[in-house]
Amino acid sequence: MVFIQKDIALELHFILNEVPYAVLIEDNQRKLQYVNPSFCKLFSIPLLPEQMVGFDCAVAAESVAHLFRDAQAFLERIAEILEKKEPVRQELLELVDGRFFLRDYLPIINNDLFEGQVWIYYDYTKAHSLEIGKNKLKKFYENILLNIPADIVVFDKEHRYLYANKTAIQNQEIREWIIGKDDFEYVKLIEKDISIAQKRRALFNHVINNRESSEIIEETTTPLGKTQYNLRRIHPFYTDENELELIVGYGIDVTSIKNAEELINRKEKSLAQITEILNIAVIVIDKNLNVTYANSSFDTTFGYNASEIIGKKIHEIKIDFFTGIRDEILLSQKKGECQIHTRKFQFKDKYGSKKHLSVSCIPSLTIDTNEIFYAIFFSDVTDQYLAFDELQKIVEKEKRLNELKSGFVNIVSHEMRTPLSVIQSSAQIIEMLSENDSLDKEAINFHTTRIVSEVVGMENLMEELLLISKIESGKVDFKPFPQDLENFVRVIIHEKYAQFADGRQMRVIVKGKKQQVAFDRMMMNHILSNIIGNAFKYSEGKSSPTIQLNYRNNAVSVMVVDGGIGIPEKDMQNLFKAFSRASNVEGVKGTGLGLHVVKFFVDFHKAKINCRSQVNKGTSILLEFNYKPYSNA
Structure with a gap:
């Protein structure tokens, strides 16, 4: 050269x-x-x-x-x-x-x-082809995150946005603009109160300093002028070297829960107002406990008119709890207290009806003689007790909703973290492999299969959550009609469990004279698919599960038996609760929602479900259906 x-x-x-x-x-x-x-x-x-x-x-x-x-x-x-x-x-x-x-x-x-x-x-042909495939795959999963029905954002260590999905920020231009910006710049752009950014920054700093997840509830106003409440939760992610890598934020609309809480508060205020305008029985006694006055409502409440009790001592009136009122007044006189606490009593009126009373005793002084007397008010709170029972039902329903919401947050922050981590790690491995000229197609296929599997799992989770949401809101139709249950069972096994991944097959046993059974096909499919699937999933390496149908005079029973890991006795009481899983299922995928939905659908049929299990010996689930279940009406 x-x-x-x-x-x-x-x-x-x-x-x-x-x-x-x-x-x-x-x-x-x-x-x-x-x-x-x-x-x-x-x-x-x-x-x-x-x-x-x-x-x-x-x-x-x-x-x-x-x-x-x-x-x-x-x-x-x-x-x-x-x-x-x-x-x-x-x-x-x-x-x-x-x-x-x-x-x-x-x-x-x-x-x-x-x-x-x-x-x-x-x-560069092979590498270019892999790069195109990698970009397509990246776009595919970005599209999943973009459209998932929950706010999802990702921050760097300085609280700057790295990613925001469509639910978090609907406007695409703003969604693209916000990358690299923080919440202070965001609220300035959308002309919102800076306190929103300050609260978010405080939450972020708390998470960073304490190295743990945390949450707040934000109150905002929609473009239509309605108040909206959002639960904001952020979670830090660390590298294997325990260095902070990024922070993921999740947002859930909890407006319905807050509105329900306000409804309960309004009902409590209404009950208080109702109590004020009710006819209240009143008597007045002097310091010696002699009755000096009784109003007409006392007769209505207790069946004693004024002429019958005036001049008598309070404990001489033949009403069970009046002796207790006397003793409390005497005790207050001894202690020199000026007010006696309200008490509630239950009794039967002159018609034999059970009544609830709120009794208040207020000491006072006469203007002319300055002598002490006691005004005793008897408020009939029977309606309030009945209303309280109704409120308890509302509270229980809201409690279930809160548990579901809380469970969903836990799923997003924990159950979804694992598949997202798998997707991220697999994508990174594919990216590293793409930089190597001697590409291993089998390795690429292995990691793409992992990604697809995790996405399918996330999709199944969302479907279960949506199904529970429909059930809780009463939007699931119950349409039973007489049909062949045995054939229905065999079709499910043939389509889904003809041969399990490990080669096992389910054995079907039928006893008794077969009859038509009325059931809802969608619900029954979910019930049987879940129970049969669990029988296979939790008995890996054991004998094949069996299903037995036993036709009797009035009902048919379905029993699924496996020889798997069983359920610890301490976990049996939570078997059908949402997001509850046995303590010995570590390593086996699941969300704790399946049997919760099964119990709903069994109750729709007015049927029964029972479970018997022993650890390391197996589990048997027994379902009992009437031939003609009750309708929704």
């Missing part, structure tokens, strides 16, 4: 002959000074490298231009590079035969004099 010393040139010649890249060196007149074997092979040139030395590179470029997708653009780009004489790195070129090359260009400058240039080409 003319540009360097001879001994160095020989060494360089040897090295370039061995590299897997196509290398071509030309002088300032575009005469070919050196080309390596890889170049001849890449461009299918039927000459030895030494036979090409001295060729006109401009002519050579024209002779291979037809290999590229746009031959004219290929030549024009070479001319542009030669004119600028500036280095070019990894320029992508597309060929007619579907291949892709990367090209590098390096001008040779010696003592400010241009002496020639070096061209380097290498085949």
Whole structure:
């Protein structure tokens, strides 16, 4: 080579002959000074490298231009590079035969004099194909996160946005703008109170400082002027070296729960107002406990008119709890207290009806003689007790909703964290593999399969949550009709469990004279699929589960038996609760929602479900259905 010393040139010649890249060196007149074997092979040139030395590179470029997708653009780009004489790195070129090359260009400058240039080409086809596939896969999972029905945002360590999905920020322009910004810039843009950003920053700092998840409830106003409440929870993620990597935020609309709480408060206030306008029985007694006054409502309440009790001592009135009132007044006199606490009593009125009374005793002084007397008020709170029972039912329902909401937050922050971590790690491994020329297709398939599996699991979780939401809101229709239960069972087993992954098959046993059973197909499919699926899932490596149908005179029983891990006795009481799982199922995927839904659907049929289980010996689930279940009405 003319540009360097001879001994160095020989060494360089040897090295370039061995590299897997196509290398071509030309002088300032575009005469070919050196080309390596890889170049001849890449461009299918039927000459030895030494036979090409001295060729006109401009002519050579024209002779291979037809290999590229746009031959004219290929030549024009070479001319542009030669004119600028500036280095070019990894320029992508597309060929007619579907291949892709990367090209590098390096001008040779010696003592400010241009002496020639070096061209380097290498085949990028496989890597380019993997890069396209990786980008498509990345876009696919980004689309899942973008449209998931919950606010999801990701922050860096400085509380700047790295990602926000469509539920979190609906406007696409703002969603793109916010990357790299913080909440202070965001609330300024949307013209909201800065206190929102301050509360979020305080929550963020708390999570960072305490290295744990935390949450707040935000109150905002919608564009339509309605108040909205959102539960904001953020969770930190750390690297294997225990360094903070990123922070994920989840947002859930809890407006319905807050509204329900306000409804309960309003009902309590209404009850208080009702109590004030009720007819209240009143008696007045002096310091010696003699009755000096009784109103007409006392007769209505207790069946004693004023003439019957005035002049009598209170404990002489034949009402059970009046002795207790006397004792409390005497005790207050002894202690010198000026007020006696309200008490509630239960009794039967003169008609035999059970009544609840709230009894208040208020001591006072007469204006003229300054003597103490006691006014005792008897408020009939029977209606309040009945209303309280109704409130208890509402509270129980709201408690269930709170448990479901709380469980969903736990799923997002824990159950969804695992698949998201798997997706992230698998995507990173695929990315690393894509940078390696010797790609292992089997390894790529393994990680893409893992990603797809985790996404399917997340999709099943969302479907179960939506189904529970429908059940809680009363939007599930119950449509039973007489049909062949045995055939229905066999179809489910054939379609889903004909042969389990480990080769086991379920055995069906039928006893008694078969009869038509009225049931809802959708609900029964969910009931049986869940119970049969659990029987297989929790008995891996054991004998095949069995299902037995026993037709009797009035009902049919369905019993599913497995020889699996069983359920600890302490977990049996929570078997049908939402998000509850046995303590010995570690490593087996599940959300604790399946049997919760099963119990709902069994109750729809007015049927019974029972479970017997022993740890490491197996579990049996018994279902009992009447032939004609009650309708929704």
